Amino acid sequence: MTRTGSDSSPTDISLGEMLPLSARRAPERPCFLFPDGSWHSFARTNSRVNKLASALRRLGVVRGDRIAVFGLDSHGHTEIVLAALKLGAVYVPLNYRLTRSEVDVLLKRSRPVALFHDQRYAELLAGVTEQHPGIRHSVTIDATHGEQAAEFERLLATGDDVEPPVVSTDRDPFALAFTSGTTGLPKGVVQSQRMIKNIVYASIIEYRMHRDDVRYCAAPTFHVSGVCGLLCGVSFGFTSLILPQFDAATAQRFMASDELTAVFLVPTMISSMLQLPGVADADYARLRLITYGASAMSPALLRRADGHLRL
Known part of the structure; x- marks a missing residue:
């Protein structure tokens, strides 16, 4: 059961519990704003993340499993991060500017059980599940041409809007991110939930964040600055503009x-x-x-x- 009572202190609340807490405080406040002016409320975002977490659990994704994402910034990309937090799974961000050989190196080293990607990278990733048999599930985030719904949306439809039990703590990994590899092959860096939460708390204070803010962070979600910028909004309860790429x-x-x-x-x-x-x-x-x-x-x-x- 999620610890969102008045007796909870910030240090007691895991990153995965931040979204339901914000959804309880201000359910109809916009959580994510999109380029066309549409938006998802905190309540809708939390509902979608619950469904995704439920669907992933039904696919056998459990605490400690790694989930890789190769795509532009989107609500889907961020929902995957938030679902991983609720599951205690580990987010593996992949730079969408990488070549196939570079992606293969990172997948071999991170060994994810699921890979989410944008349709634009389908050709680049052709045959990836055969080359990396540990990837049990490969899911397209955005809709393909002529389809009414992306694989991602169909996956969400199989899940239940129920808060999962609290399974993660500050000691658990948040992400397995990779260095740029300028002096050799990229090295995996484990980012703990405590580390990310401390960055979020410090940013809220140092960057003078308010709950009536509407903020845009141009750093991509696969970068620690980008994902922390979005988690600031999710945690503190203000609106974040999401653009696929900076324009x-x-x-x-x-x-x-x-x-x-x-x-x-x-x-x-x-x-x-x-x-x-x-x-x-x-x-x-x-x-x-x-x-x-x-x-x-x-x-x-x-x-x-x-x-x-x-x-």
Whole structure:
């Protein structure tokens, strides 16, 4: 049974319990906002994650099993992460820019029992289950051409909207992520739930997060910054914009339409956004914070961003 009572302290609550707690607090608040303006509430997101966790359990996925994801950012990608947290399974993020030979190395080393992927990568992943027989289930996240529902949605339909029993703790692995492999083959790095939870808590404090925020983190979900950015929203109860990949025009449109209150970008993204026509004409009334990382920002670019985006 999920520990969401008033006697629970933050240190008692596992990452997998954060979503149902937020869904109880504000069920109709948007959890995920999408490029077309549609959204999923916290209640709907929690329901979908419950169904996915239930469906995976029926397929035999248990605590400690590894679930790999090779796809762009989407609600499906994030739901897989959240279902893994509820199951105590281990998320294996795969960089969608990898070649097939690189993917094979990571799959051989991580030994997942399930692989979720976008349809666009079906050709790249052709024959992957034959080459890696430990992968018992390969599921397409998004709909293929001419189909009414993706395999992912059909899988969800087999599950029950019931909160699974608490099975994971801070000591359990959250993810098995891989280094870039610049000095040799990529090395698997185990990220504990305690580590990720501490990053989430620190980010909520340091980045001045509020429950009425609408935030966009441009780091991809397969990166620790991206997944932690989304988990901040899930845990604290604010809305996260999910774009498949960073697109300067789309991100600027949401900023200029007064929907976003804060964004995380890298300097090259900020530079590309400042080159858009009309970028300096909007007032960005709700935008109160831009954080950046991954590389240094020149003083000239920082002054341009400060002037054009009117922080």
